[in-house]
Amino acid sequence: xxxxxxxxxxxxxxxxxxxxxxxxxxxxxxxxxxxxxxxxxxxxxxxxxxxxxxxxxxxxxxxxxxxxxxxxxxxxxxxxxxxxxxxxxxxxxxxxxxxxxxxxxxxxxxxxxxxxxxxxxxxxxxxxxxxxxxxxxxxxxxxxxxxxxxxxxxxxxxxxxxxxxxxxxxxxxxxxxxxxxxxxxxxxxxxxxxxxxxxxxxxxxxxxxxxxxxxxxxxxxxxxxxxxxxxxxxxxxxxxxxxxxxxxxxxxxxxxxxxxxxxxxxxxxxxxxxxxxxxxxxxxxxxxxxxxxxxxxxxxxxxxxxxxxxxxxxxxxxxxxxxxxxxxxxxxxxxxxxxxxxxxxxxxxxxxxxxxxxxxxxxxxxxxxxxxxxxxxxxxxxxxxxxxxxxxxxxxxxxxxxxxxxxxxxxxxxxxxxxxxxx
Numbered sequence: 451x452x453x454x455x456x457x458x459x460x461x462x463x464x465x466x467x468x469x470x471x472x473x474x475x476x477x478x479x480x481x482x483x484x485x486x487x488x489x490x491x492x493x494x495x496x497x498x499x500x501x502x503x504x505x506x507x508x509x510x511x512x513x514x515x516x517x518x519x520x521x522x523x524x525x526x527x528x529x530x531x532x533x534x535x536x537x538x539x540x541x542x543x544x545x546x547x548x549x550x551x552x553x554x555x556x557x558x559x560x561x562x563x564x565x566x567x568x569x570x571x572x573x574x575x576x577x578x579x580x581x582x583x584x585x586x587x588x589x590x591x592x593x594x595x596x597x598x599x600x601x602x603x604x605x606x607x608x609x610x611x612x613x614x615x616x617x618x619x620x621x622x623x624x625x626x627x628x629x630x631x632x633x634x635x636x637x638x639x640x641x642x643x644x645x646x647x648x649x650x651x652x653x654x655x656x657x658x659x660x661x662x663x664x665x666x667x668x669x670x671x672x673x674x675x676x677x678x679x680x681x682x683x684x685x686x687x688x689x690x691x692x693x694x695x696x697x698x699x700x701x702x703x704x705x706x707x708x709x710x711x712x713x714x715x716x717x718x719x720x721x722x723x724x725x726x727x728x729x730x731x732x733x734x735x736x737x738x739x740x741x742x743x744x745x746x747x748x749x750x751x752x753x754x755x756x757x758x759x760x761x762x763x764x765x766x767x768x769x770x771x772x773x774x775x776x777x778x779x780x781x782x783x784x785x786x787x788x789x790x791x792x793x794x795x796x797x798x799x800x801x802x803x804x805x806x807x808x809x810x811x812x813x814x815x816x817x818x819x820x821x822x823x824x825x826x827x828x829x830x831x832x833x834x835x836x837x838x839x840x841x842x843x844x845x846x847x848x849x850x851x852x853x854x855x856x857x858x859x860x861x862x863x864x865x866x867x868x869x870x871x872x873x
Contacts, residue, residue: 453477454489472825476832481508484853486837495857497831497838499850502658502690504721506769507852513720513765520761529557529754536760543767544729547699549708552729556747557754561689562595564713564726565651567749569599569618571711571730572649572683575737578745583648586620587641587682593659594651594687594713603651606659621647625657626669635672642680650677651685654701654709655805658690661844662810664803667704674707683734684709689726693717694770694779695848697806710734720766725759778851782807785855786847789862798869800843810846811865813873817843823873830872836864 454477464475477489484507486494499505506513524534541555556571558564569586576583588594588603595601601610602617610617621641626634641647654670657663677684686709691701695717702709711734715726738747753759769775786809793811794802800814817823824840831838838845838861845865849858 454479483507483509484850484857492835494832494835494837495849495853495861497836497847497849497861499717499848500721501716502695502848503716503719505693505695505717505851506720506766506775507850508721510720510765510769510852512769513722513762516761516765517722517758520758524757526753526756526758530750534755534757534760536757536764537755540760540764540767543764544727547767547771548712548729549700549702551708551710551731552712553732554730554735556728556730556749557751558726558728558749559724559751559753560595560726561687561713561715562597562600563751564689564715564728565594565603565685565687566597566599567728567747568651568685568687568711568713568730569603569649570749571728571734571738571747572651572685574745574747575683575734576648578737578740583646584619585641585644585647586618587638587647587650588620588622589625589652589657590622591625591657591660591663592651592653592687593657594653595689604659623673625663625665626673628666628669631666631669631672634669635676638673638676642676642682647680647682649683649685649711650674651687653687654691655696655704656691656701656808659841661812661841662803662808662846662848664805664810671705671707674705674709678707683711685711685713687713689713689715693766694775694851695806695808697779697783699770701805717766719759719762720769722762723756723759725753725756725763775851779807781855782849782851782853782858785858789858793862793866793869796866796869798873807851808846808848810844813843813845813869815843815873826872827868830868831864834864834867836861838865 455475458475478486479489480487484496486496556567558567586603591605593604593606601613603620605622623637624634674684686702688700692714711730713728719725738745783806786804790802798814800812802811827840
């Protein structure tokens, strides 16, 4: 009998993969805490929490128990015309950690569809009020997902090339970095001054797919303020940043001006099940509340508000709010700072940055996003038992909050070893 990774090759097509260049996969058979185990028994420290999802640790016992209890009582029910206690309890828990202006929740399946829902909300908000606004504003190098609306507002052409002629109309602006805040503000004022901008979508403070690029909170706050003054709907894509990663529940908490809409997924369900939520203010919701049925938001997913996923998300929020998990977040944040003191002046390191448990370093080399050196780095990390996934010349860490100090040291030591032996 062939092993799992060999059997995989016959039928499976993996994401973000050119299979002719990368025909091999690693078969993971189980996971626990911050560790993945492959079919040969080798262990890997999950340095990116499996794309920023399993923040409370893989197969967290508390979350597993909550999922098991729910699936014995209610597995799935249509969410159009029905409801259930798991969705209601989750809504109440989310209102306890979301920015105070958020009032309504719309369920979908993943981060990309959460962005699509947000974009549709922004566009239809104006349409329902008899205004023609068809322009969206987004940051350069932003990334919001792979479905068409989300692709339209994403600025990473490596993902978008074949589809760009089919996109929504988008104006792009640079991220505010502090020294360019005035320039970015003026550019946004120029765009919204035309009167046809429906919404502004952004990743608050950290652009994940753009290699964890970080920018200025004061500058972003000013941009949100301009949008509010011009009735432009603001959308915070917190799919990556949400649920504690930046040191606060949501990155939007760093700004005084809060978004009209927030999209969330990934750590929402702690890596256990796929689910997404798009939250919005009462003002946005009220634009859809009408005797005219056509003004409703006609968007739906079969598994919207799946009861088991809702129970998992509720358990995740309980863990996030616990004193123990907050201490883990503080511990990992402090540990990254110590590592940064040691590594930032390394001759192979061009720059470093950190926000909460998100740590990133740019290497002092030219490297393609999916080039040979990047592949060598990935292979080196895996050979040394650490799962890190470089984004071009950027190496970043976004591990589960429960990662141990010893495991963190292994991650740091492996990165330092790679700088000396691979780069």
